[in-house]
Amino acid sequence: MAGAKDYNNSWVGSNREQIEYHVREILKLIGENVEREGLLETPARVTRMYEEIFAGYEVDPRDVLGVTFDEQHEELVIVKDIVYYSQCEHHMAPFFGKAHIGYIPSGKIAGLSKLARLVEAITRKLQVQERITSQIADILDEVLKPNGVMVVVEGEHLCMCARGVKKPGSKTVTSAVRGQFRQSAALRSEFLELLKR
Ligand SMILES: Nc1nc2c(ncn2[C@@H]2O[C@H](COP(=O)(O)OP(=O)(O)OP(=O)(O)O)[C@@H](O)[C@H]2O)c(=O)[nH]1
Numbered sequence: 001m002a003g004a005k006d007y008n009n010s011w012v013g014s015n016r017e018q019i020e021y022h023v024r025e026i027l028k029l030i031g032e033n034v035e036r037e038g039l040l041e042t043p044a045r046v047t048r049m050y051e052e053i054f055a056g057y058e059v060d061p062r063d064v065l066g067v068t069f070d071e072q073h074e075e076l077v078i079v080k081d082i083v084y085y086s087q088c089e090h091h092m093a094p095f096f097g098k099a100h101i102g103y104i105p106s107g108k109i110a111g112l113s114k115l116a117r118l119v120e121a122i123t124r125k126l127q128v129q130e131r132i133t134s135q136i137a138d139i140l141d142e143v144l145k146p147n148g149v150m151v152v153v154e155g156e157h158l159c160m161c162a163r164g165v166k167k168p169g170s171k172t173v174t175s176a177v178r179g180q181f182r183q184s185a186a187l188r189s190e191f192l193e194l195l196k197r
């Protein structure tokens with residue numbers, strides 16, 4: 001039955017009926033017949049989709065890094081090609097791509113999966129790519145207190161491909177550096193070189 005599913009995210013669960021109502025109203029306003037078979041379940045489906053793509057509103061990204069390990073590895077650690085899907089806050093249209101994270105620990109390392117979870121927590125909400133990039137860097141910097149952090153995010157924005165300027169295939173690349181990466185061009189080059197492999 002439409003909307004009978006349990007929701008993991010409390011904001012979707014408690015607002016489900018209203019979200020469904022408003023999706024139905026938008027469908028009417030764009031000229032659709034909300035009674036036709038293909039659309040009967042659409043408001044409920046959209047609401048369930050929101051539960052996934054806006055799951056970040058339920059998570060404090062700092063909590064994702066709650067488990068860390070003391071380790072004396074003070075060399076570069078990189079997790080690259082972390083695929084993300086986000087929604088542009090200007091158009092509510094998807095943008096997606098890959099995030100690459102590098103950091104130089106200072107006595108504390110994060111579980112590798114936690115870096116991917118951090119990307120999930122930050123991207124699953126309305127965002128701009130620049131903010132995603134700096135939030136990843138800032139939260140790692142704050143929680144791990146590493147010697148340096150560098151983050152590169154690549155994204156393809158549907159608001160630039162499917163509408164407006166219509167430039168499919170254009171890629172936006174953003175980066176953020178903290179700590180030793182700020183001072184050292186050699187370190188930035190090492191990170192970028194390792195991304196190419
Ligand atoms: N900096 C930045 N801009 C973004 C991002 N996602 C979408 N945008 C841009 O947000 C801008 C919104 O501009 P507006 O002029 O207010 O909106 P618009 O009339 O729909 O703009 P056009 O896309 O140029 O048609 C556009 O230039 C988008 O390309 C992002 O992650 N970062």
Ligand SMILES: [Zn+2]
Binds near residue numbers: 090091093159
């Ligand atoms: Zn947009």
